[in-house]
Amino acid sequence: MKFTISEENHIKGVYHLQQQTGLVNTNALACEMQTKAASVTDMLKKLKLKKILQYEKYKGFKLTEMGKKIALSIIRKHRLWEYFLTVKLGFDWAKVHAIAEELEHISSEELIQKLDDFLGNPSFDPHGDPIPDSFGKIPTIKQYNLMQLPIKKKAIVSSVSNQSAQMLEMLKHYKIGIGTPIQITKHFLFDGSLEVKILKNTTCILSEQVAKNIFVYYE
Amino acid sequence: MKFTISEENHIKGVYHLQQQTGLVNTNALACEMQTKAASVTDMLKKLKLKKILQYEKYKGFKLTEMGKKIALSIIRKHRLWEYFLTVKLGFDWAKVHAIAEELEHISSEELIQKLDDFLGNPSFDPHGDPIPDSFGKIPTIKQYNLMQLPIKKKAIVSSVSNQSAQMLEMLKHYKIGIGTPIQITKHFLFDGSLEVKILKNTTCILSEQVAKNIFVYYE
DNA sequence: ATTTATTTTTAGATTTGTCTAAATTTATTT
DNA sequence: AAATAAATTTAGACAAATCTAAAAATAAAT
Numbered sequence: 186m187k188f189t190i191s192e193e194n195h196i197k198g199v200y201h202l203q204q205q206t207g208l209v210n211t212n213a214l215a216c217e218m219q220t221k222a223a224s225v226t227d228m229l230k231k232l233k234l235k236k237i238l239q240y241e242k243y244k245g246f247k248l249t250e251m252g253k254k255i256a257l258s259i260i261r262k263h264r265l266w267e268y269f270l271t272v273k274l275g276f277d278w279a280k281v282h283a284i285a286e287e288l289e290h291i292s293s294e295e296l297i298q299k300l301d302d303f304l305g306n307p308s309f310d311p312h313g314d315p316i317p318d319s320f321g322k323i324p325t326i327k328q329y330n331l332m333q334l335p336i337k338k339k340a341i342v343s344s345v346s347n348q349s350a351q352m353l354e355m356l357k358h359y360k361i362g363i364g365t366p367i368q369i370t371k372h373f374l375f376d377g378s379l380e381v382k383i384l385k386n387t388t389c390i391l392s393e394q395v396a397k398n399i400f401v402y403y404e
Numbered sequence: 405m406k407f408t409i410s411e412e413n414h415i416k417g418v419y420h421l422q423q424q425t426g427l428v429n430t431n432a433l434a435c436e437m438q439t440k441a442a443s444v445t446d447m448l449k450k451l452k453l454k455k456i457l458q459y460e461k462y463k464g465f466k467l468t469e470m471g472k473k474i475a476l477s478i479i480r481k482h483r484l485w486e487y488f489l490t491v492k493l494g495f496d497w498a499k500v501h502a503i504a505e506e507l508e509h510i511s512s513e514e515l516i517q518k519l520d521d522f523l524g525n526p527s528f529d530p531h532g533d534p535i536p537d538s539f540g541k542i543p544t545i546k547q548y549n550l551m552q553l554p555i556k557k558k559a560i561v562s563s564v565s566n567q568s569a570q571m572l573e574m575l576k577h578y579k580i581g582i583g584t585p586i587q588i589t590k591h592f593l594f595d596g597s598l599e600v601k602i603l604k605n606t607t608c609i610l611s612e613q614v615a616k617n618i619f620v621y622y623e
Numbered sequence: 624a625t626t627t628a629t630t631t632t633t634a635g636a637t638t639t640g641t642c643t644a645a646a647t648t649t650a651t652t653t
Numbered sequence: 654a655a656a657t658a659a660a661t662t663t664a665g666a667c668a669a670a671t672c673t674a675a676a677a678a679t680a681a682a683t
Binding site: 275276280283292295296299303 | 494
Binding site: 441446 | 659660661
């Protein structure tokens with residue numbers, strides 16, 4: 186089945202929200218999509234008709250199995266293109282998201298399969314987010330946010346959840362990126378801030394607010 | 405200035421037609437665009453307003469200088485993507501056009517500049533069509549792949565699109581490189597293979613698969 | 624349990640790009 | 654030059670995707 190760009194964006198938006206909340210409501214999606222509630226309602230009717238989501242008036246909605254499959258295929262495209270843009274074209278990781286938002290709507294399945302092979306079938310994009318395979322399966326590793334990481338335990342930065350420009354700029358300054366080895370050397374109980382050693386490099390202090398948006402894995 | 409996909413496609417269509425005819429007429433463009441004359445008229449009004457084309461009712465139309473610049477930037481994108489799809493992703497050249505029709509509308513200028521560099525600033529796409537540079541300047545010689553070269557016609561090897569190690573090794577063995585004078589002496593219809601004379605040197609047999617990756621020019 | 628507030632949906636308008644059918648302009652033929 | 658044909662444009666309609674403003678349903682508060 187074929188979808189418009191707007192439909193695809195809505196499907197992706199629902200997927201994103203239902204990851205956290207289970208059932209999604211109209212206002213939340215309107216906010217996520219930077220549009221109005223009335224427009225969302227219109228789109229919901231269309232997507233229900235196409236059996237992309239289960240939707241009862243006034244009662245919230247969520248994707249059907251088919252809807253989920255479509256969402257994952259769009260996310261797969263998005264993340265493969267992000268990988269291409271940073272690793273092959275040398276883009277700064279802060280810039281790739283907007284371009285991938287366009288590229289993810291290119292329709293050819295064969296293109297994505299060949300791109301995947303060309304990139305060496307990566308499992309994670311440059312932000313550390315997992316890239317679903319062609320069946321929609323998502324690779325998993327146990328991730329912990331920095332606040333949960335035991336003190337002195339060596340770990341690898343795997344992703345960053347708050348991708349605001351300010352956040353990315355700060356991490357760039359500290360030379361913290363995906364794959365950076367890291368270790369907590371002190372935990373200040375007063376304000377929850379952490380002293381963090383970027384291995385083979387300097388040490389810095391991160392606030393709790395920042396730390397809980399940085400994810401790592403170990404072993 | 406920003407354009408919709410439909411506007412961009414019409415600009416490209418006008419450019420293509422005016423290459424041959426100078427002034428373009430409504431029906432011709434309608435045919436080119438697989439649409440109706442009335443729809444073309446609507447679009448012409450819009451593009452005239454945006455100063456993309458000179459247009460007098462009932463009297464035909466052609467692109468302004470600005471219109472030409474835009475057309476060339478779209479053609480540039482199209483051909484760079486075609487190059488990417490064949491040379492980097494290994495697509496069959498027959499399949500790349502449709503995909504490039506979508507990719508050419510991705511808007512980022514930085515993307516195209518980086519893609520161009522990544523591909524090594526190629527001058528011709530895999531069909532031998534010239535790729536305009538970022539100023540809209542078009543390289544002049546036309547390239548043909550060996551399958552398209554008329555028999556007995558003397559030509560010069562100008563580029564090789566499939567740069568796999570095996571390919572390069574084979575070419576090295578036959579002493580075929582950029583600038584090598586070459587001539588087709590026989591075309592075996594059975595399997596599409598060619599008997600090729602490397603001038604001032606030996607003769608060899610090249611499979612169709614190899615031949616279509618070797619580009620030449622003549623005169 | 625009413626009233627008030629919030630959320631969601633409907634109703635109707637707008638924009639973009641397309642269409643058909645009719646009218647108009649230009650070109651061709653007799 | 655008048656009649657006919659072809660090309661082009663206008664007028665009006667339609668679908669998609671959005672919006673505003675008002676109505677309806679649900680949730681929260683007194």
